[in-house]
Amino acid sequence: MPVASDPRPAVVQDHGGRPFRLDVVPGPLGPTGLTAIDARWRAENDLSVGQIVLLDNPLLREPLSLGQMKPRPIGHWGTTPGLNFLSARFRRALRLQLIRG
Numbered sequence: 001m002p003v004a005s006d007p008r009p010a011v012v013q014d015h016g017g018r019p020f021r022l023d024v025v026p027g028p029l030g031p032t033g034l035t036a037i038d039a040r041w042r043a044e045n046d047l048s049v050g051q052i053v054l055l056d057n058p059l060l061r062e063p064l065s066l067g068q069m070k071p072r073p074i075g076h077w078g079t080t081p082g083l084n085f086l087s088a089r090f091r092r093a094l095r096l097q098l099i100r101g
Helices: 031-053 080-100
Strands: 010-013 019-022
Touching (some): 031 080
Antiparallel strands (some): 010 019
16 A cells, blocks of 8 residues: 555555545645535535435435425434534545555
8 A cells, every 4th residue: 555655546446346546645635625525515415405304306306396395304404414524524534544554
């Protein structure tokens, strides 16, 4: 495995033995990395709202109608944004751990 100073990304195998590249560079996040984490966090929040409020169609692939709304939503929004933020941040930490071995 490459060390943190190695500019080449690591090649790691997935569960099927197929190689894939981890293009995560250790160190502070730049503007691109922050934008990617923010985009993932927002997407996870959108999906969470869809799961809480909608019966079907959380990706809004068809126009939204009243029939798709739950009559009584189960769950609440309270902890969802924080958990989604941790999920988005930990995804990078896990990739860095795979690179370092």
